[in-house]
Amino acid sequence: MKNKIYLFILAIVIISSRIKAQEPNNKIYFLVDTLNMNRYNKFISIDRYSPFEPSYTFYCNCIPSLNYFTRFSYFSSKQKPSAPVVAERPNHNFIKWKDLYALLQKHGPHFDDAYELYITEVLPKNKYQTNKVKLIIYPQPVENKEKPKL
Amino acid sequence: MVKNEKEFYKAFFYLPVNPNGKISTDYTAEALMKNFTGKLLLSPLEGKRSFLLDYKDGRVSDAYKKNQLAAKKRQSVGAGVSYWDYECHNELRFCTYFADCYGPTIAYSPNCIPPDVCSGQWTVTDFSIDEVCYNVWYNDPPTEPTNPIDYSGYGGDGGTIESLPTIEVKQDSLEKHYPCMVKEVLNKLMQNNAYSKLIQPFQSIQLPNGVTINIPGLPNLTFDFSSQSYGGSSNEYKLGQTQQGYITAMSSKIEFNSSAIKNASQLFLQMAAIHESAHAYSTYYIKAGSYGFPIDTTHYSTWAMNIVNFEVAAKSQYANGNYTDHSLFLENYIDKFVNILKEVNGNNYTDKQYQMAAIYGLNNAGSPPANSIFNGINLYNIYKGILEKSYNNLLTKFGITAAERDAFYLDNLVNVPTNKKLPTNCP
Numbered sequence: 001m002k003n004k005i006y007l008f009i010l011a012i013v014i015i016s017s018r019i020k021a022q023e024p025n026n027k028i029y030f031l032v033d034t035l036n037m038n039r040y041n042k043f044i045s046i047d048r049y050s051p052f053e054p055s056y057t058f059y060c061n062c063i064p065s066l067n068y069f070t071r072f073s074y075f076s077s078k079q080k081p082s083a084p085v086v087a088e089r090p091n092h093n094f095i096k097w098k099d100l101y102a103l104l105q106k107h108g109p110h111f112d113d114a115y116e117l118y119i120t121e122v123l124p125k126n127k128y129q130t131n132k133v134k135l136i137i138y139p140q141p142v143e144n145k146e147k148p149k150l
Numbered sequence: 151m152v153k154n155e156k157e158f159y160k161a162f163f164y165l166p167v168n169p170n171g172k173i174s175t176d177y178t179a180e181a182l183m184k185n186f187t188g189k190l191l192l193s194p195l196e197g198k199r200s201f202l203l204d205y206k207d208g209r210v211s212d213a214y215k216k217n218q219l220a221a222k223k224r225q226s227v228g229a230g231v232s233y234w235d236y237e238c239h240n241e242l243r244f245c246t247y248f249a250d251c252y253g254p255t256i257a258y259s260p261n262c263i264p265p266d267v268c269s270g271q272w273t274v275t276d277f278s279i280d281e282v283c284y285n286v287w288y289n290d291p292p293t294e295p296t297n298p299i300d301y302s303g304y305g306g307d308g309g310t311i312e313s314l315p316t317i318e319v320k321q322d323s324l325e326k327h328y329p330c331m332v333k334e335v336l337n338k339l340m341q342n343n344a345y346s347k348l349i350q351p352f353q354s355i356q357l358p359n360g361v362t363i364n365i366p367g368l369p370n371l372t373f374d375f376s377s378q379s380y381g382g383s384s385n386e387y388k389l390g391q392t393q394q395g396y397i398t399a400m401s402s403k404i405e406f407n408s409s410a411i412k413n414a415s416q417l418f419l420q421m422a423a424i425h426e427s428a429h430a431y432s433t434y435y436i437k438a439g440s441y442g443f444p445i446d447t448t449h450y451s452t453w454a455m456n457i458v459n460f461e462v463a464a465k466s467q468y469a470n471g472n473y474t475d476h477s478l479f480l481e482n483y484i485d486k487f488v489n490i491l492k493e494v495n496g497n498n499y500t501d502k503q504y505q506m507a508a509i510y511g512l513n514n515a516g517s518p519p520a521n522s523i524f525n526g527i528n529l530y531n532i533y534k535g536i537l538e539k540s541y542n543n544l545l546t547k548f549g550i551t552a553a554e555r556d557a558f559y560l561d562n563l564v565n566v567p568t569n570k571k572l573p574t575n576c577p
Contacts, residue, residue, distance in 0.1 A: 048398070049398055049399050050398055050399035050400060050437065050441070051273065051441070052441050053399060077441070077442070079442075138393065138394075138395055138396055139393075139394055139395055139467070139468050139469075139471055140471070140516075140517070141391040141392060141393045141394075141405075142391060142392050142394060142429050142471040142472045142475060142516070143388055143390075143391045143472065143511070143514060143516070144388065144389045144390050144391065144422055144425050144426060144510065144511040144514075145379070145386055145387060145388040145389070145511050145514060146386075146387055146510055146511055146514075146559055147384070147385050147386050147387070148385070148387070148555070148556035148557075148559040148560050148563070149552075149553075149556045150385065150560070
């Protein structure tokens with residue numbers, strides 16, 4: 001039990017120090033309109049990372065060091081609902097895909113440290129919803145290994 | 151809880167079907183036995199065979215008794231070949247559901263009928279597949295017209311599963327390239343009750359009629375293989391690795407080391423499967439808890455852990471899964487690991503050998519996470535030391551020396567007799 005307490009205290013300290021180092025200073029907006037995207041040129045899909053985390057997957061290894069499709073998600077539940085749906089297209093200065101791609105290439109896994117990305121999703125009947133998303137980084141694999149002395 | 155002079159049984163009641171055909175979902179209602187009408191499911195605390203009794207107005211129903219009397223009478227005169235017997239089949243039982251509907255909601259249903267509110271939003275987080283038996287009268291072959299006995303209310307009710315649902319965990323690639331790993335290791339482990347509970351959250355359920363129960367948000371587990379370090383200049387022997395939170399947050403992908411599959415003992419491959427599956431379970435368990443749906447620790451959750459703060463645990467696991475999970479395993483799972491190995495292998499190994507197998511790799515704290523230096527103090531070194539202390543305490547408790555542990559490991563990694571390795575051919 002004592003170990004468990006240590007674990008959580010240390011984890012909190014480490015995580016808080018990580019969070020402190022991750023204060024983004026720039027907001028950027030990206031428009032996702034899968035409804036009007038030509039199916040042959042579709043480069044993004046809307047799926048779920050978990051039952052509570054809608055996600056946007058770009059069919060692109062935009063961050064080469066991660067070696068998988070670049071993906072963003074946000075959390076949404078009854079307690080923490082997603083942003084309201086609005087009837088008019090928000091008046092954001094949307095970033096172009098090639099510029100977002102360049103930022104992903106530049107900042108790699110530390111993209112969230114540099115920018116707050118908001119994705120505006122086009123919904124049926126000309127509705128819109130904008131949510132702040134975070135880059136999904138799969139954790140490093142856990143390993144089962146030993147080095148027995150010969 | 152009832153007792154029949156010998157055994158204790160859990161008793162669950164089925165609420166009667168309403169005239170409109172809907173089953174009542176008032177799960178908070180108490181059953182007053184003096185006027186209870188419905189079915190009573192009795193499950194022994196040991197063993198999995200349950201019994202379903204038919205009640206009417208607080209007594210075993212006349213139809214039920216009539217069939218029993220008819221059976222005894224027939225048997226007493228020795229007429230024909232008819233007989234009275236139990237008919238058993240497997241059913242989904244004791245489901246725990248959650249839904250994010252009007253706020254996080256957890257529901258428990260002994261007969262696995264989700265509440266009729268929040269339709270379609272319920273996710274099963276825990277369940278059991280139990281054998282349920284009904285009294286059935288097997289009549290003589292029809293040689294002349296007779297008055298048929300009324301069998302209504304005995305088995306064959308709508309909604310029951312007629313035979314054991316098959317269980318699917320994705321392992322296509324592993325099965326294709328290493329069929330013996332699937333047949334001799336995974337399939338044998340899946341017969342073990344404790345191990346089957348470990349991978350239960352990841353199973354899709356295929357009913358005999360070909361229907362797959364697809365539950366939204368159900369986490370996946372994939373068994374695969376890859377090339378990893380095994381001896382050589384580093385002298386590092388990896389049995390496998392697990393990619394946690396892969397594709398979906400609660401899912402995992404286990405990759406066994408192809409060199410270990412070819413060279414290690416079956417005992418160590420079993421332990422690798424148990425160890426990696428525990429990582430997968432831990433990911434699912436901690437994530438579900440961090441979403442506000444901790445797995446019920448009182449109903450069929452053999453592997454439930456006492457996590458103080460799921461959100462912090464989830465972040466800690468994300469930062470360094472090796473350290474977080476191995477700490478939890480050392481505290482919660484060692485005895486369970488040992489018991490599975492003993493149940494699968496019997497007397498083939500000593501208790502100490504099972505213990506040495508069970509602790510394989512648990513002293514691995516992983517790589518230092520980013521930003522582990524805080525105010526000039528290397529926190530990683532501190533918690534690595536804590537993990538090693540827990541591990542060494544276990545060595546002391548089990549009376550295992552480092553030398554005998556290493557010798558046993560090499561016997562199961564390098565100098566392995568052929569009869570202890572996987573066979574090379576598994577048709």
